[in-house]
Amino acid sequence: MSDLSTANPSRAKGFDVQAIRRDFPILSQEVNGKPLVYLDNGASAQKPQAVLDAMDRYYREMHSNVHRGAHTLGDRATTAFEGARETVRRFLNAGSTREIIWTRGTTEAINVVANGLAPRLKEGDEILVSHMEHHANIVPWQMIAERTGAKVIPIQVTPEGELDLDSFNSLLNERTRILALAHVSNVLGTVNPVAPLIEQAKKFGVLTLLDAAQAVPHFQPNMQELGCDFYTFSSHKLFGPTGIGVLYGRAELLEEMPPYQGGGEMIERVSFERTTWNVLPYKFEAGTPAIAEAVGLGAAIDYLNALDRPAMEAAEMALLERANELVPSVPGLKILGNAARKVPVLSFTLEGLHPSDLGTLLDQQGIAIRTGHHCAMPLMDFYGVPGTARASFAFYNTLDEVDQLFAGLQKIQRLFT
Ligand SMILES: Cc1ncc(COP(=O)(O)O)c(C=O)c1O
CATH class of the missing domain: 3.90.1150.10 (Aspartate Aminotransferase, domain 1)
Incomplete structure (x- = not known):
C-alpha cells in the first residue's frame, strides 16, 4: 500500500x-x-474520497518535480510517484517496475507500442485485431501499417458478440506479427478468452497486446498468467484521475523499442554528436510526468485492494x-x-x-x-x-x-x- x-x-x-x-x-x-x-x-468512472484526499495531500505537502531532488520536497514527490508505480506493478503482478510505463491513458499506451514495433514490420506483415475493438486499438495500427506496408486484419465477431475462434484460427499464420485485442469489449462487455489466444499466437512468434481499458475496473489481471507482451489501461476508468494510464511491457521488448517522444527525463546523455536513452521505464517518459495523477491512481488501486x-x-x-x-x-x-x-x-x-x-x-x-x-x-x-x-x-x-x-x-x- x-x-x-x-x-x-x-x-x-x-x-x-x-x-x-x-x-x-x-x-x-x-x-x-x-x-x-x-x-x-465504461466512459469514465467516479473517484472515491481516498483518491481526492491523496491528490490533495500530495499538492499540499509534497509537490515538487520528480527525480531531481536536491531538496526534501523533491524527494517526497519522487517517493510518492515511484511508490504509485510499485502499486501498479503489484496490481498487475508484473516482474519489475521497469516494465511499468506511465502514459496519458490506454490510447497513448497503444500508440507507444505501435510506434515502437514499427521498425520490426515490413510489407506483407499482418497485424491482427478484432472487429470489436475500440478505435484506440485500430487506428494506431492503421497508421503504422501505412508507414510500413503491413496490413491490419480484423478477426470476425459472432452475432452473440464473441470472438469468432474459427476466424482467429484461419487468420493466424506465419505472416502475423502482432495480435492486439480488447481484453473486454467496451460495447458488448464480452470478456475475451485471451490466455489461450496468446498461447496460440506465441507458437507463431507473434507479439501480443491487450487493451484492458474495460477489464481492470472489473477484475484484477495477472501478467504472469496471461503471458502477453503488452497490457494497457487508463486510470480514469479504474476510479483514478484522468490524464494518466499505464503501459505494461516485457522489459526485453521495451529495451529494444525506440522511444516515443524525445525531451527531458528520457535521456541518459545529450550532446550534439550523440544522445543516449535513459534506462527503463524512463526512456518512455519524456518531460515532467503527471505526478499527482500517478499518486491518485495509486490511491485508487489501494482503495480497490481494501475491498x-x-x-x-x-x-x-x-x-x-x-x-x-x-x-x-x-x-x-x-x-x-x-x-x-x-x-x-x-x-x-x-x-x-x-x-x-x-x-x-x-x-x-x-x-x-x-x-x-x-x-x-x-x-x-x-x-x-x-x-x-x-x-x-x-x-x-x-x-x-x-x-x-x-x-x-x-x-x-x-x-x-
Ligand atoms: C476498450 C477501450 N480501449 C481504449 C479506450 C481509450 O481510453 P482512453 O480514452 O482513456 O485512452 C477506451 C475508452 O473508452 C476503451 O473503452
Whole structure:
C-alpha cells in the first residue's frame, strides 16, 4: 500500500454497497431534480474520497518535480510517484517496475507500442485485431501499417458478440506479427478468452497486446498468467484521475523499442554528436510526468485492494443478472452482445427511438448512460446500427438503480415509441 493511501481496510470483509457509495461524494447529488443514477462508468468512472484526499495531500505537502531532488520536497514527490508505480506493478503482478510505463491513458499506451514495433514490420506483415475493438486499438495500427506496408486484419465477431475462434484460427499464420485485442469489449462487455489466444499466437512468434481499458475496473489481471507482451489501461476508468494510464511491457521488448517522444527525463546523455536513452521505464517518459495523477491512481488501486474483490465481482454480476431479467419488460428493447462471459455492460437499442434521444430522455430522469458509436464504428457496421445506448455498471451501483433504469425505459417506450 502506498504511503498516501487513505483506503479503509475495515471494508475488507463483505460488501456493503451503501457504505461504498458514501466513499464516492459525487454520487449523492441530484441531477435534473432526481437522484443521480450514474451508469456511464465504461466512459469514465467516479473517484472515491481516498483518491481526492491523496491528490490533495500530495499538492499540499509534497509537490515538487520528480527525480531531481536536491531538496526534501523533491524527494517526497519522487517517493510518492515511484511508490504509485510499485502499486501498479503489484496490481498487475508484473516482474519489475521497469516494465511499468506511465502514459496519458490506454490510447497513448497503444500508440507507444505501435510506434515502437514499427521498425520490426515490413510489407506483407499482418497485424491482427478484432472487429470489436475500440478505435484506440485500430487506428494506431492503421497508421503504422501505412508507414510500413503491413496490413491490419480484423478477426470476425459472432452475432452473440464473441470472438469468432474459427476466424482467429484461419487468420493466424506465419505472416502475423502482432495480435492486439480488447481484453473486454467496451460495447458488448464480452470478456475475451485471451490466455489461450496468446498461447496460440506465441507458437507463431507473434507479439501480443491487450487493451484492458474495460477489464481492470472489473477484475484484477495477472501478467504472469496471461503471458502477453503488452497490457494497457487508463486510470480514469479504474476510479483514478484522468490524464494518466499505464503501459505494461516485457522489459526485453521495451529495451529494444525506440522511444516515443524525445525531451527531458528520457535521456541518459545529450550532446550534439550523440544522445543516449535513459534506462527503463524512463526512456518512455519524456518531460515532467503527471505526478499527482500517478499518486491518485495509486490511491485508487489501494482503495480497490481494501475491498472484498470476490464479493465485489459477485455484486457486479448480480447487477447484470437483474438487468437481463428485466430486458423482456420493455417491448422493442434489443440487447447487443450476449457473450457467455461478460462484465456488467448492457448495449441496447429501442425500436422506434434514436439512441441519442433515449439518452436525453433518461438524463431527464437523472439516469446517465452513454449513446453513440462508442468509438467502435466497425462493430456498429457489423450490427447494422448507427449507434447504441450503453449502460455500464460499477461496483457502487445498486439493484435499485438497475430497476430505475428499466422503469425509465418502460416509461419512454410507452410515451415515445
Ligand atoms: C476498450 C477501450 N480501449 C481504449 C479506450 C481509450 O481510453 P482512453 O480514452 O482513456 O485512452 C477506451 C475508452 O473508452 C476503451 O473503452
